[in-house]
Amino acid sequence: YQRMQSEYGARLPGAHSDWLSLVFHLGWPAGIAMIWAWGSVALAQANTRWARALQSSLLGIGALSVVHPIVSHARLYGTVLLLLAWWWAEHDAEKESV
Numbered sequence: 001y002q003r004m005q006s007e008y009g010a011r012l013p014g015a016h017s018d019w020l021s022l023v024f025h026l027g028w029p030a031g032i033a034m035i036w037a038w039g040s041v042a043l044a045q046a047n048t049r050w051a052r053a054l055q056s057s058l059l060g061i062g063a064l065s066v067v068h069p070i071v072s073h074a075r076l077y078g079t080v081l082l083l084l085a086w087w088w089a090e091h092d093a094e095k096e097s098v
């Protein structure tokens with residue numbers, strides 16, 4: 001990112017979002033993997049109130065990270081990891097109960 005910024009200067013937008021920062025630092029495959037992960041949360045069927053609450057929280061954080069580098073902060077990153085782990089546990093519990 002620093003090399004690109006020095007070459008292109010003001011024409012290059014700042015990495016003002018977690019998504020752009022992810023693509024700049026880890027490349028397109030990592031960006032595509034994260035979009036797939038957030039997309040799978042967005043498209044999943046949430047049948048319990050906890051699953052719906054977790055899905056809404058994760059999608060809200062994902063939308064906010066499009067315009068701000070919020071997940072870069074350790075506390076929010078930890079919160080996202082906790083919510084994702086809880087989401088997967090709820091989603092697996094739903095599958096087992098069916």
